[in-house]
Amino acid sequence: MNKIDVVNDKIKSKKINKGINVFEYEKKDLFDINKITININKSENLILSIDNKLLTKLKIDISVKENCSSNLYIYSKGDKAKIKYNYIIKENSSLNVFKYNDILSINEMVEVNLNGYNAKIDYIFKSIGKNKESYDYAVFHNHKNTYSNIVNNCVNLDGNTNIQISSSVKKDIAECICNQYNRIINLTNNKCEIRPILYIDTDNVDANHSALIGNFENEELFYLETMGISKNDAYKLLIKGFLIGGITDEFLSKKIIDSIKKYWR
Amino acid sequence: MNKLKIEGLKVKVADKIILDNFNIEIKSGEIHVIMGPNGVGKSTLSKVIMGHPDYEILEGSIYYNDTLLNDLTTDKRALLGIFLGMQMPLEIDGVTNADMLRTALHSKLGSNFKLYDFINDLESSVEKLNMNKDMIHRGVNQGFSGGERKKNEILQMNMLKPTMVLLDEIDSGLDVDSLKTVGSEVYDYFKREKPGILLVTHYQRLLDYIKPDFVHIMVSGKIVKTGNYSLVKEIEKEGYNKYINETKKESIGTCAVKEMISNE
Numbered sequence: 001m002n003k004i005d006v007v008n009d010k011i012k013s014k015k016i017n018k019g020i021n022v023f024e025y026e027k028k029d030l031f032d033i034n035k036i037t038i039n040i041n042k043s044e045n046l047i048l049s050i051d052n053k054l055l056t057k058l059k060i061d062i063s064v065k066e067n068c069s070s071n072l073y074i075y076s077k078g079d080k081a082k083i084k085y086n087y088i089i090k091e092n093s094s095l096n097v098f099k100y101n102d103i104l105s106i107n108e109m110v111e112v113n114l115n116g117y118n119a120k121i122d123y124i125f126k127s128i129g130k131n132k133e134s135y136d137y138a139v140f141h142n143h144k145n146t147y148s149n150i151v152n153n154c155v156n157l158d159g160n161t162n163i164q165i166s167s168s169v170k171k172d173i174a175e176c177i178c179n180q181y182n183r184i185i186n187l188t189n190n191k192c193e194i195r196p197i198l199y200i201d202t203d204n205v206d207a208n209h210s211a212l213i214g215n216f217e218n219e220e221l222f223y224l225e226t227m228g229i230s231k232n233d234a235y236k237l238l239i240k241g242f243l244i245g246g247i248t249d250e251f252l253s254k255k256i257i258d259s260i261k262k263y264w265r
Numbered sequence: 266m267n268k269l270k271i272e273g274l275k276v277k278v279a280d281k282i283i284l285d286n287f288n289i290e291i292k293s294g295e296i297h298v299i300m301g302p303n304g305v306g307k308s309t310l311s312k313v314i315m316g317h318p319d320y321e322i323l324e325g326s327i328y329y330n331d332t333l334l335n336d337l338t339t340d341k342r343a344l345l346g347i348f349l350g351m352q353m354p355l356e357i358d359g360v361t362n363a364d365m366l367r368t369a370l371h372s373k374l375g376s377n378f379k380l381y382d383f384i385n386d387l388e389s390s391v392e393k394l395n396m397n398k399d400m401i402h403r404g405v406n407q408g409f410s411g412g413e414r415k416k417n418e419i420l421q422m423n424m425l426k427p428t429m430v431l432l433d434e435i436d437s438g439l440d441v442d443s444l445k446t447v448g449s450e451v452y453d454y455f456k457r458e459k460p461g462i463l464l465v466t467h468y469q470r471l472l473d474y475i476k477p478d479f480v481h482i483m484v485s486g487k488i489v490k491t492g493n494y495s496l497v498k499e500i501e502k503e504g505y506n507k508y509i510n511e512t513k514k515e516s517i518g519t520c521a522v523k524e525m526i527s528n529e
Contacts, residue, residue, distance in 0.1 A: 218318060223355045223405075226315050227369035227425060228343035237368055241359025241404065 001251075002046040009034040009058040012051075019044040035059040040095075045071040047251055052078030052103060063088040064095050066116065073249050074099040076106075084109040091116025091143075100243075100252050101127040102259050105159075112139040114146035121147070124246045127154045128259055129161040129184075137165035141176045149179045152194075153242055156186045157263060166197035169205050180209040185216065185242060236264045267293045267330055267346065267428045269314070269461060274325035276306075276313050276486075283309045283320070284486040291461040293428065296475060298464045300497070301483035302505045307465045308352055310483075311431040315339050315349045329429065344373060348427030350418035352434040352465075357405040362417065363387065365405055366424050373425065383424075390423040395446055411438030419450050430454075430462045436471040448474025469497050484512045 002016045011024055019042025025035035040046070040063065050056070060083065064070060072095060076083075081103055089095055093116070101108075112121055127133060133156075139148045154161045167178045182194045194211035216238045224234035243256045269291045276284040283306045291297050299307050313320045314327060316339040327334040329345050337345075357365075366387065371378045391398055394416045406414050415435055422430060432451065436444055452475050455462055464475065472494070480497055482490040482505070489508050490496065 217355075219355055220357055222315075222317055222339060223351070223357070224360075224365065224369075225339035226343055226349045226351075227365065227421060228340050228372045229365075229369050230340045230372065231338070233368055233372065234340075237360050237365060238357070240364075241357060241361075243359075245359030245404070 002044055004036075004038070004046065004048050006036065006048070006050045006058070008052065008054050008056045011036060016046070017042075017044055020046060033057045033059055035061065037061045037063070039063050039065065040068055040070050040072075041065045043069045046073070048072065048074045050074070050076040050078075050081070050083075052076065052081040052106075054079070056081040056083065058082075059084045059086070061086045061088070062095075064090060064093045066090045067092045069094045071096045071098065071249070073252050075102075075252060075255050076100075077102045077255075079103070080105045082107045085111070087112045087121060089114050089116070089119040089121055089146075092118045094120035094122070094147075097121065097123045097125075098247055098249055098252055099123070099125045100247070100256055101125075101133070102255070103127075103130075103133075105131045105133070107132075107134045108136070110135065110137045112137070112148060112150075113142055114140065114148060115142050117143055117145050119143060119146045121149070123148075123150045125150075125152045125154075126243045126247065126252075126256060127161070128243070128263060129154055129156040129159055131159040133159070133161040135163045135165075137163075137167075139165070139167040139178070141167070141169040141173050141178060144173050145175045146173075147177045149177075150181070151246065152180075152182045152184075153245070154184045155239055155243065156184055156188060156190065156192050158188060158190070160190050160192055161186075162193045163211075164193075164195040164197070165209075166199060167207070167209075168199040169202055169207070171201045174202055174204040176205050176207075178205060178207040182210060183212040183242075184214075185239070186213055187215065232264070236260060239264065267461060268328075269347070269429050269463075270326075270328045271314075272326050272328075274313070274327065275323040276309065276320050277323055278309075278320050282323075282486065284313065287325070287487050289463075289481070289488065291429065291463055293461050294459045295479065296455065296462045296464065296477045297479045297481065298466060298472065298477040298497070299481045299483050299488075300466060300500055302509060305483050306486040307483055308433050309486075311349055311433045311463070311465060314342070314347065314431060316342055340372070343425075343427075346428035346460075348422055348425055348430050350415075350422060350430070350432040350435050352437065354406050354414045354418055356407050356409070358407065360405050361403060362401045362405055362420075366401075366421065369421075369425060386424060387420075390420050393423075394420055394450060396420065412440060412443040415439055415447055416443065419447055419454075423450070423454060426458060428458070428460050430460050431465075432462065433465045434467065435464070436466055436468060444470060445474065451475055469501050472497055482508050484508045 004014045005012045021039040023037040180196050184192045186192045196209040196211045221234050271289045274287040481488045
């Protein structure tokens with residue numbers, strides 16, 4: 001599979017086919033930030049692995065050309081990061097993003113622009129929060145008959161996890177499907193927050209949003225314990241199910257399982 | 266010979282007494298049936314035996330052989346060999362049946378757990394229960410019909426091989442064919458492994474496949490009458506009114522408990 005390895009704010013290595021073009025922009029001064037542009041011109045799948053050893057400040061633009069269907073797997077690990085992702089999906093194209101963050105502290109902005117008829121994004125995001133996690137999404141349906149489905153599943157192990165997500169459908173942009181499903185499993189007494197927002201300025205739109213913060217249900221734990229599974233193992237099973245659910249790729253599944261083994265021994 | 270012995274059990278939830286002076290003794294190789302009107306504490310009983318955290322034991326004891334269960338955690342009770350087949354099995358997103366059963370058997374068998382044997386047992390049990398093979402790799406009860414969920418409970422029983430089986434309304438939501446499959450499978454398991462079985466049911470139809478040794482009528486949190494299979498026939502004909510009228514105390518059960526908890 002195509003793979004790009006990023007360390008801090010620079011590409012360390014890349015192994016990509018001709019269907020994908022990658023450009024790097026180096027910052028000009030202290031006030032500027034590095035930028036990576038990825039153009040997906042054919043129906044190719046790609047792994048993007050980011051190792052944030054220092055404080056990473058980076059902008060990543062990902063554009064999917066007309067009539068392409070691609071899977072993008074993003075794994076981000078390390079200490080601290082401030083990253084802005086900008087997705088542009090063009091006519092008759094679809095992008096499935098599967099993403100897992102295992103970072104101590106992160107401030108992430110995600111902008112999605114659905115710029116053509118029948119442009120689609122399915123975005124499945126998982127994270128284990130250990131200190132401070134902040135996610136800010138803006139999804140723009142800029143053309144009629146576009147589709148967005150954003151799923152955020154975060155486990156807050158320590159610190160705080162905050163998600164703000166807004167999806168916009170402007171006037172005269174009809175026949176869109178616009179979904180947000182957000183859940184934080186908060187294993188602490190710390191404050192976590194989800195703000196799901198829908199800006200819908202037209203009729204004929206199918207829009208759903210949900211936000212759920214809390215621990216697993218007592219009944220779920222009891223059900224597993226009645227089979228002789230200890231509370232600790234029951235938690236592990238539930239967390240694994242929560243984080244692995246929807247992830248079909250072996251690369252990310254393995255990373256998630258490794259994290260579960262690390263944090264829930 | 267294993268024995269579940271409950272003596273003078275008094276249980277409350279949300280300040281309401283659900284079971285009061287409840288007594289029963291179930292030995293290996295015996296099938297006990299508990300019948301009774303809605304809301305008398307039948308489902309509560311099975312949950313209390315398994316140590317559900319919402320229920321508080323005020324008086325009495327639950328022994329499995331020489332072990333007092335009152336303060337034992339749910340998983341420890343299960344590891345002693347007690348199994349609960351639930352009335353409304355939960356759907357657990359993301360956790361597959363195979364993963365759950367593998368973890369459960371690993372907890373029970375430790376280093377004696379053999380993956381190859383597990384896969385063989387699982388496949389053969391799935392086939393016997395006429396379940397779709399894909400179900401074992403789907404989320405626990407995810408998208409399962411009522412009947413499929415009950416079959417899944419029996420699958421768990423077959424895999425975990427308990428010595429004391431509690432089945433809470435395992436017949437509800439089953440069509441005629443599924444009832445036959447589930448009833449026959451439970452009875453086969455009984456003949457093969459000789460566990461003690463406690464069945465909670467509303468209907469005689471399940472007892473066409475599982476012949477009980479003892480039938481208990483429960484009203485207001487306690488057993489008010491014990492008999493043999495002929496008692497089932499009597500209830501089918503005359504209902505519970507005679508026993509309800511004899512019992513003056515306030516009657517409350519799981520349905521009422523759920524309402525109380527949700528109102529808190």
